[in-house]
Amino acid sequence: MISDEQLDAYRISGEKIRVIRDALESNDVKGIILAWDDSQVMVRRPNKRVVKLDRNYIFQPFSEPRQAIEEL
Numbered sequence: 001m002i003s004d005e006q007l008d009a010y011r012i013s014g015e016k017i018r019v020i021r022d023a024l025e026s027n028d029v030k031g032i033i034l035a036w037d038d039s040q041v042m043v044r045r046p047n048k049r050v051v052k053l054d055r056n057y058i059f060q061p062f063s064e065p066r067q068a069i070e071e072l
Contacts, residue, residue: 002059007036010059019043020058023069029053030062 010017011033019029019041029051031043040052041059060067 001055002041004036006059007033007041010061011035016062017043018060018062018064018066019053020060020067020069021053025066028066 014032016030016032019031021027021029029043029045031045031051034042034044034050036042036055039055041055042050042052044050058067058069
């Protein structure tokens with residue numbers, strides 16, 4: 001699970017992130033962190049829609065190459 005400190009750093013910087021939900025890259029969510037609680041994170045996607053995602057997914061900066069789910 002991603003820590004509050006990491007989420008806060010992403011939120012303050014406004015850095016675009018990638019949320020890896022499964023092995024398919026097409027299912028990744030890309031956007032910026034808006035808010036979070038103990039179990040969920042709100043992400044604003046490029047089309048301005050806001051989605052709630054589980055904190056147990058993998059969060060990484062969008063600028064980094066996508067990690068394969070097997071590597072984790």
